[in-house]
Amino acid sequence: APLTELSGDEDFQLFLQRNLEFTRKIHGDVAALQRVVCDTFQLCKEEELLLVRQDLDVAQALLEQCHKRTFQAETCFSQIRAGLRIYHGSLATIRDLLPGHAALVETLQLDMANLSSNIQQQMEDLGLATVTYPTENQDPLPTFSSRFRHQVGGFFILANFQRFLETAYRALRHLAN
Amino acid sequence: GGTLGCASVAVGSPIVPLGSAVTASCTIQRELCRGLEQGKVRIIWMLDNKLVAGSQHQGPGGTEVSNLTLPRFNHTQARLWCCVEWNGTKQRIGMAEIRAGYPPAKPLNLSCILNLSDYGLTCRWEQGTDSHLPTSIVLKCAGSRAQVVTGCTPQGGHSHCTVPRRLLQLYRQMEIWVSATNALGTAESEHLRIDPMDVAKLDPPTLQSIQSIPFQTDCIALAWDVARGTEHMELQCELRYRAPEDPAWVLVTGIIGRAGTAQRCGFLFGTQYHFQMRCRRSSASALAYWSEWSPGRNYTTHEKAPTG
Numbered sequence: 039a040p041l042t043e044l045s046g047d048e049d050f051q052l053f054l055q056r057n058l059e060f061t062r063k064i065h066g067d068v069a070a071l072q073r074v075v076c077d078t079f080q081l082c083k084e085e086e087l088l089l090v091r092q093d094l095d096v097a098q099a100l101l102e103q104c105h106k107r108t109f110q111a112e113t114c115f116s117q118i119r120a121g122l123r124i125y126h127g128s129l130a131t132i133r134d135l136l137p138g139h140a141a142l143v144e145t146l147q148l149d150m151a152n153l154s155s156n157i158q159q160q161m162e163d164l165g166l167a168t169v170t171y172p173t174e175n176q177d178p179l180p181t182f183s184s185r186f187r188h189q190v191g192g193f194f195i196l197a198n199f200q201r202f203l204e205t206a207y208r209a210l211r212h213l214a215n
Numbered sequence: 216g217g218t219l220g221c222a223s224v225a226v227g228s229p230i231v232p233l234g235s236a237v238t239a240s241c242t243i244q245r246e247l248c249r250g251l252e253q254g255k256v257r258i259i260w261m262l263d264n265k266l267v268a269g270s271q272h273q274g275p276g277g278t279e280v281s282n283l284t285l286p287r288f289n290h291t292q293a294r295l296w297c298c299v300e301w302n303g304t305k306q307r308i309g310m311a312e313i314r315a316g317y318p319p320a321k322p323l324n325l326s327c328i329l330n331l332s333d334y335g336l337t338c339r340w341e342q343g344t345d346s347h348l349p350t351s352i353v354l355k356c357a358g359s360r361a362q363v364v365t366g367c368t369p370q371g372g373h374s375h376c377t378v379p380r381r382l383l384q385l386y387r388q389m390e391i392w393v394s395a396t397n398a399l400g401t402a403e404s405e406h407l408r409i410d411p412m413d414v415a416k417l418d419p420p421t422l423q424s425i426q427s428i429p430f431q432t433d434c435i436a437l438a439w440d441v442a443r444g445t446e447h448m449e450l451q452c453e454l455r456y457r458a459p460e461d462p463a464w465v466l467v468t469g470i471i472g473r474a475g476t477a478q479r480c481g482f483l484f485g486t487q488y489h490f491q492m493r494c495r496r497s498s499a500s501a502l503a504y505w506s507e508w509s510p511g512r513n514y515t516t517h518e519k520a521p522t523g
Binding site: 055056057059060062063065066145148149152153155156159 | 334358380381383384385386387410412446447448449498
């Protein structure tokens with residue numbers, strides 16, 4: 039059955055409730071990292087960095103099938119997993135930027151991997167096709183020509199990831215209602 | 216078994232169920248035993264320091280063989296000595312250690328708590344009766360479908376250990392059990408099927424303020440903060456309060472944690488009350504733990520306004 043018709047399914051609802059909370063947790067941890075970036079590098083407002091951003095190659099995962107107008111649950115789940123993988127890799131940039139907060143970054147990466155496999159298992163339980171990613175992320179990390187651009191890159195990775203999480207959260211909540 | 220080079224002791228099994236039979240044989244190759252080349256070799260058995268009778272016969276190649284059967288081995292641990300008489304003395308020339316016990320008992324009353332400061336899952340259980348044998352105890356946990364089994368090993372004979380966060384799968388059902396193995400078998404506890412988050416132990420909320428609102432009524436308004444690290448959780452909380460002389464608490468249930476405020480009426484005027492609050496995850500299962508009660512907070516309601 040299309041995912042949207044599963045609103046009455048108890049297991050599916052339990053999956054949604056659990057992973058709504060999980061997404062809120064991850065969102066909270068990303069916000070904590072944003073505060074650290076703000077406190078450490080005085081990079082706090084996106085609107086002050088729009089010019090620099092144009093020259094930066096920063097990861098951004100799009101969730102077109104998760105938006106209301108074009109909502110397609112199965113594809114949305116796959117896009118969420120793909121995005122989690124992209125940002126999982128990008129967080130290595132943050133870990134390099136904030137060595138003193140490596141533990142928080144690693145916890146975040148662990149949570150992201152868990153969330154992705156929770157979604158994967160749920161999709162498999164529903165008989166949907168899923169992608170199994172290799173454990174190690176082979177994607178090359180972006181390089182930055184200066185420390186400042188590295189810091190701005192880190193800022194935008196976190197900002198993009200927050201928007202990604204908010205969209206994913208709305209999609210899960212849409213299915214939960 | 217241990218040997219002097221000229222004698223070898225073989226046992227059916229070095230580890231046996233307590234009370235079962237033990238068989239052993241001691242074979243002496245005279246030509247390898249300096250001092251035993253001449254005369255008759257009489258093999259004597261000792262269980263620790265007690266003589267036990269075996270039956271001796273000649274074996275292949277001029278060896279002397281003694282077989283021993285102990286019908287009911289009731290020692291948890293003993294040494295079986297093969298000796299010979301030599302120059303009027305008893306010489307210990309071979310030995311085998313034998314242990315006896317039981318298969319491991321089923322570990323009981325497995326329970327787990329997730330510590331939210333490091334997201335480690337600490338599980339405790341009761342070991343059950345002693346098997347008297349070296350027993351390896353491991354806590355195992357697997358994702359509901361994963362073949363990968365991780366877990367932890369209790370240290371120093373304790374019956375608890377902590378699974379680190381990196382080996383856990385949060386927000387999804389995991390299967391958790393204790394496995395005890397010794398030479399005589401394996402026993403497993405019941406398998407818990409839980410989402411680690413469902414056994415999260417929260418820190419208590421903090422009562423921030425208590426006020427008489429609306430003024431001049433028997434109502435009060437409470438404000439609280441949920442514990443750090445639980446902001447993303449949907450919590451259900453309970454409030455309890457009583458006047459110092461009251462033996463029983465009044466318990467208010469079903470408070471939404473994230474609301475942060477609540478109002479309650481029916482208080483006596485000019486009376487001091489003691490308030491405490493606790494919370495747990497509302498989406499959790501019956502296994503969920505309440506936080507401890509928050510530190511208490513006193514509040515004295517205002518005197519009743521004079522009427523007329």
